Amino acid sequence: MMANTDITSKTMDGMGPHGTKVGLLRVLGPAHVWALGVGIVLVGEYMGWNFAVGKGGAYAALIACWFAGILYSCVAMIDSEVTSTVAAAGGQYTQAKHIVGPLMAFNVGLYLVFAYTMLEAGNAITLGYLISVAADMTGATEPLDQRPFIILAIMFLAWLNYRGVLATLTFNLIITAFAFCAILVLFFASAPWSEGSMLAHGELMSGQAALPYGWLGVLAAMHFGLWFYLGIEGTTQAAEEVRSPARALPFGTLAGIMTLLIAATLTWYICVGYLPWEYLGDGVNGAVAPLFSAAQMTGSDALIIILGFGTLFATLASANGCINDASRAWFSMGRDHYLPQWFGAVHPQYRTPYRSIIFLVPIALIFALGAPLDQVITFSILSGLLGYTFMPINVILFRRKWPLDTIKRGYEHPFHPIPAILLIALCSVTYFAVFLGYGTQLIAMVSFYIVVSLWFHFWRYRFVKRADQFTMPWPKPRGY
Amino acid sequence: MWPMIETGAWVLSGLFALHMVWDWYKTDTTYSEDVLTSSREGEIEAMVEQHKLNG
Numbered sequence: 001m002m003a004n005t006d007i008t009s010k011t012m013d014g015m016g017p018h019g020t021k022v023g024l025l026r027v028l029g030p031a032h033v034w035a036l037g038v039g040i041v042l043v044g045e046y047m048g049w050n051f052a053v054g055k056g057g058a059y060a061a062l063i064a065c066w067f068a069g070i071l072y073s074c075v076a077m078i079d080s081e082v083t084s085t086v087a088a089a090g091g092q093y094t095q096a097k098h099i100v101g102p103l104m105a106f107n108v109g110l111y112l113v114f115a116y117t118m119l120e121a122g123n124a125i126t127l128g129y130l131i132s133v134a135a136d137m138t139g140a141t142e143p144l145d146q147r148p149f150i151i152l153a154i155m156f157l158a159w160l161n162y163r164g165v166l167a168t169l170t171f172n173l174i175i176t177a178f179a180f181c182a183i184l185v186l187f188f189a190s191a192p193w194s195e196g197s198m199l200a201h202g203e204l205m206s207g208q209a210a211l212p213y214g215w216l217g218v219l220a221a222m223h224f225g226l227w228f229y230l231g232i233e234g235t236t237q238a239a240e241e242v243r244s245p246a247r248a249l250p251f252g253t254l255a256g257i258m259t260l261l262i263a264a265t266l267t268w269y270i271c272v273g274y275l276p277w278e279y280l281g282d283g284v285n286g287a288v289a290p291l292f293s294a295a296q297m298t299g300s301d302a303l304i305i306i307l308g309f310g311t312l313f314a315t316l317a318s319a320n321g322c323i324n325d326a327s328r329a330w331f332s333m334g335r336d337h338y339l340p341q342w343f344g345a346v347h348p349q350y351r352t353p354y355r356s357i358i359f360l361v362p363i364a365l366i367f368a369l370g371a372p373l374d375q376v377i378t379f380s381i382l383s384g385l386l387g388y389t390f391m392p393i394n395v396i397l398f399r400r401k402w403p404l405d406t407i408k409r410g411y412e413h414p415f416h417p418i419p420a421i422l423l424i425a426l427c428s429v430t431y432f433a434v435f436l437g438y439g440t441q442l443i444a445m446v447s448f449y450i451v452v453s454l455w456f457h458f459w460r461y462r463f464v465k466r467a468d469q470f471t472m473p474w475p476k477p478r479g480y
Numbered sequence: 481m482w483p484m485i486e487t488g489a490w491v492l493s494g495l496f497a498l499h500m501v502w503d504w505y506k507t508d509t510t511y512s513e514d515v516l517t518s519s520r521e522g523e524i525e526a527m528v529e530q531h532k533l534n535g
């Protein structure tokens with residue numbers, strides 16, 4: 001039994017043929033997995049996280065940053081274990097299908113598609129804004145029309161995704177590495193160890209500025225603490241396209257969360273040392289792109305250019321990864337008949353889920369051109385949060401139904417069930433924080449998912465061929 | 481300069497969209513639906529191994 005499910009085997013992966021003539025291509029390595037996860041997230045370091053400073057001051061943002069860091073470390077560990085055994089596209093959707101059941105899988109699939117498509121739209125809006133800032137800085141006399149740049153970003157990245165996953169994620173690797181290195185360059189150029197450093201933490205964080213709204217401000221900041229790491233769980237979508245799922249997925253995911261913990265802390269440290277909390281915390285009229293604003297404070301043209309490109313590349317990398325992930329989740333649902341099977345097609349030459357990629361383009365465009373940024377991002381975060389709530393339930397059931405001696409994992413996460421319990425506790429705190437700021441959206445979105453669940457249960461599920469969706473040779477779950 | 485860049489962005493967007501739609505049409509009319517939708521989870525590594533044996 002064990003031999004059939006040994007995904008770490010170098011000679012076979014335990015997967016027999018089931019009639020596939022055209023499938024996704026296994027060409028990716030751990031670096032691509034890292035680029036996918038970190039690429040989606042790093043834009044959160046360049047903009048967005050600083051709303052946490054506005055909610056509770058600089059220290060509150062740091063507490064939120066590290067609490068969210070714990071939450072996402074749990075996410076990364078849990079995901080790494082489960083996905084190292086579920087080497088199929090769809091990520092958490094596929095995990096839910098195998099471990100929990102069809103209704104949970106359908107919901108998780110939708111969380112993923114909405115979280116990534118909304119984030120893609122948010123990135124495209126941001127990119128249009130960045131281009132307009134660049135136009136202003138280079139002396140444009142008339143206001144720029146941002147629409148062609150928003151559309152071009154989505155079209156180009158969709159085209160790249162359509163043409164093949166290797167080029168797509170190699171592109172992400174280069175621009176993500178640049179964006180991460182730009183943060184390191186700004187940190188070292190600021191020389192915090194030097195007497196002559198311009199960083200002024202002492203002046204900017206003392207007195208009333210320390211915790212301006214007390215501990216309630218810390219709680220409110222939690223919502224935006226997610227921004228530092230939101231999307232790292234997207235690495236799992238590459239499961240069907242990595243050469244060695246059992247090794248590459250845990251390695252890429254865990255290296256990714258470590259990178260983000262470093263990037264988040266450095267970002268916080270640099271920005272609160274250069275910018276007063278009132279300005280830093282106002283992400284609309286103040287520091288829209290705080291790392292870029294910090295670079296401007298240094299007065300160095302080279303740093304301004306590097307951080308300017310860092311901001312642009314982080315935005316592009318995020319949108320690119322989101323297209324990759326949303327299309328894989330949509331494709332997997334189509335392949336399993338949870339959605340029309342038409343979406344489960346693979347391009348015979350490029351070996352990508354081309355119909356899913358194309359189908360999601362107009363949806364991203366509608367939201368990018370027709371919806372306000374904060375609503376788009378809130379919808380994305382809330383969908384992500386629902387996904388994180390599923391993960392602890394998922395891993396507890398996984399360990400119970402398939403204990404360690406029944407399926408060999410590429411990675412076993414330590415201290416089970418503490419990470420799962422911690423994750424569910426932190427999710428609860430974050431729900432409360434979100435409810436304080438975006439209660440109406442939270443209720444509206446939960447209502448939406450209830451309605452589509454009813455649709456799936458009473459109508460769509462009749463089309464699902466129940467045996468066909470499970471082709472991985474897992475043993476029967478314990479107790480069945 | 482920026483009006484020209486704007487126009488360039490519109491044109492490039494159109495070209496990327498047209499290329500995808502054209503390729504989509506070509507693919508769907510060249511291959512049967514059975515082939516295009518034959519993918520099953522957990523298939524791919526076996527195919528790669530077969531490819532290596534044949535090659």
